[in-house]
Amino acid sequence: MKTQVAIIGAGPSGLLLGQLLHNAGIDNVIIERQSPDYVLGRIRAGVLEQGMVELLRQAGVGQRMDREGLVHGGFELALDGRQVHIDLHTLTGGKTVMVYGQTEVTRDLMAARREAGAQTIYQAGDVVPHGMKSAETFVTFEKDGQAWRLDCDYIAGCDGFHGVARQSIPADCLKVFERVYPFGWLGILADTPPVHEELVYARHERGFALCSMRSATRTRYYLQVPTSDHVDNWSDQRFWDELKLRLPQDLANKLITGPSIEKSIAPLRSFVVEPMQYGRLFLVGDAAHIVPPTGAKGLNLAASDVSTLFNILLKVYREDRLDLLEKYSEICLRRVWKAERFSWWMTSMLHRFDDQDAFDQRIVESELEYFIGSEAGRKTIAENYVGLPYETIE
Numbered sequence: 001m002k003t004q005v006a007i008i009g010a011g012p013s014g015l016l017l018g019q020l021l022h023n024a025g026i027d028n029v030i031i032e033r034q035s036p037d038y039v040l041g042r043i044r045a046g047v048l049e050q051g052m053v054e055l056l057r058q059a060g061v062g063q064r065m066d067r068e069g070l071v072h073g074g075f076e077l078a079l080d081g082r083q084v085h086i087d088l089h090t091l092t093g094g095k096t097v098m099v100y101g102q103t104e105v106t107r108d109l110m111a112a113r114r115e116a117g118a119q120t121i122y123q124a125g126d127v128v129p130h131g132m133k134s135a136e137t138f139v140t141f142e143k144d145g146q147a148w149r150l151d152c153d154y155i156a157g158c159d160g161f162h163g164v165a166r167q168s169i170p171a172d173c174l175k176v177f178e179r180v181y182p183f184g185w186l187g188i189l190a191d192t193p194p195v196h197e198e199l200v201y202a203r204h205e206r207g208f209a210l211c212s213m214r215s216a217t218r219t220r221y222y223l224q225v226p227t228s229d230h231v232d233n234w235s236d237q238r239f240w241d242e243l244k245l246r247l248p249q250d251l252a253n254k255l256i257t258g259p260s261i262e263k264s265i266a267p268l269r270s271f272v273v274e275p276m277q278y279g280r281l282f283l284v285g286d287a288a289h290i291v292p293p294t295g296a297k298g299l300n301l302a303a304s305d306v307s308t309l310f311n312i313l314l315k316v317y318r319e320d321r322l323d324l325l326e327k328y329s330e331i332c333l334r335r336v337w338k339a340e341r342f343s344w345w346m347t348s349m350l351h352r353f354d355d356q357d358a359f360d361q362r363i364v365e366s367e368l369e370y371f372i373g374s375e376a377g378r379k380t381i382a383e384n385y386v387g388l389p390y391e392t393i394e
């Protein structure tokens with residue numbers, strides 16, 4: 001088999017890159033370890049920055065998002081019972097975010113790829129990239145008991161944090177930056193109406209809580225829990241009771257509860273690998289970086305990597321701009337680190353850290369007070385939350 005760009009992984013990164021390349025007439029094949037149903041079964045993020053919304057429209061997959069997605073012009077901070085509104089729209093000169101689940105983004109991208117007739121090989125085993133530093137670049141894999149070789153010009157490693165792409169780069173060529181937080185998020189999905197029309201990020205002495213949603217009838221709520229905790233310890237009743245304790249009284253009174261349809265604990269981690277490329281292999285999205293979810297940046301960073309790689313490849317194939325290839329990592333990392341900083345900051349401000357002493361806690365409280373009490377501070381929060389601009393590729 002032969003293609004121009006071999007893409008490993010059919011998550012949002014791989015599918016979006018594949019769609020943009022296909023629309024531009026650049027041939028690509030996606031190789032994915034799991035089945036489509038498995039990929040769609042993962043409940044992940046739900047807030048899209050304007051840059052990602054525009055990229056999805058550019059890829060021709062924005063119709064259902066524009067019909068069903070919820071445009072949010074602000075969010076709420078609940079700080080030990082007090083509510084502070086962050087008016088994204090006003091603070092950023094008209095920008096908003098779109099609440100539309102990653103599962104739905106993935107579903108739309110899968111449908112578009114099927115319609116386009118572009119090739120995705122699902123349930124591929126033992127995927128290995130080869131020859132990244134040579135002119136003979138290829139990916140080998142196994143499908144239905146048979147060994148395959150896919151020759152290509154470039155490989156996009158869109159295979160997430162646990163994927164093979166990053167692991168196939170010699171360790172001494174990579175620098176890893178990492179922080180693991182001593183807590184996770186226990187999330188539930190329920191068919192109940194949202195407690196508030198906007199997202200609510202709650203800081204409380206019992207720990208962080210987040211009220212999010214997927215639609216007017218489906219909600220997603222999270223609680224900070226110790227890393228050592230287990231979902232089996234959390235009946236639906238215990239979850240709702242704890243959530244009410246962490247919310248301001250009037251929201252707790254309004255909260256409509258119901259049976260959970262999904263419940264899981266996700267660890268919180270900050271992770272960046274530098275550089276995000278090795279010869280003809282480019283790392284995209286979670287394969288190169290992880291953020292704690294507090295700033296809603298994971299999926300959006302994947303989209304900005306995709307945009308960068310797509311625009312570089314477009315110029316490589318159309319204008320022979322091979323010089324741009326070596327710029328991929330530095331362009332991505334400038335934006336990645338800013339989002340890492342914001343995600344770390346939101347996490348640090350809103351969670352309870354058991355190792356903080358009384359002084360540390362007062363410093364955090366006063367930092368929050370300072371940011372929300374000043375227009376410049378609120379603007380800083382807002383411009384990061386709606387998403388920093390994408391760099392133009394020239």
Ligand code: APR
Pocket residue numbers: 008009010011012013014031032033034039044045102127158159160161162163164165284285286287291297298299300302
């Ligand atoms: N071979 C082939 N496919 C693989 C391999 C492998 N060795 N390892 C992983 N994959 C597949 C996974 O099954 C998954 O479908 O790669 C895909 C990676 O998808 P994601 O983990 O969703 O990563 P990405 O596409 O970069 O999505 C951005 O940012 O913060 C997050 O929630 C957000 O998951 C989202 C991510």
Ligand code: PHB
Pocket residue numbers: 044045046047199210212213220293294295296297
């Ligand atoms: C979600 O809806 O899953 C969600 C929303 C905002 C976040 C993180 C997760 O910051």
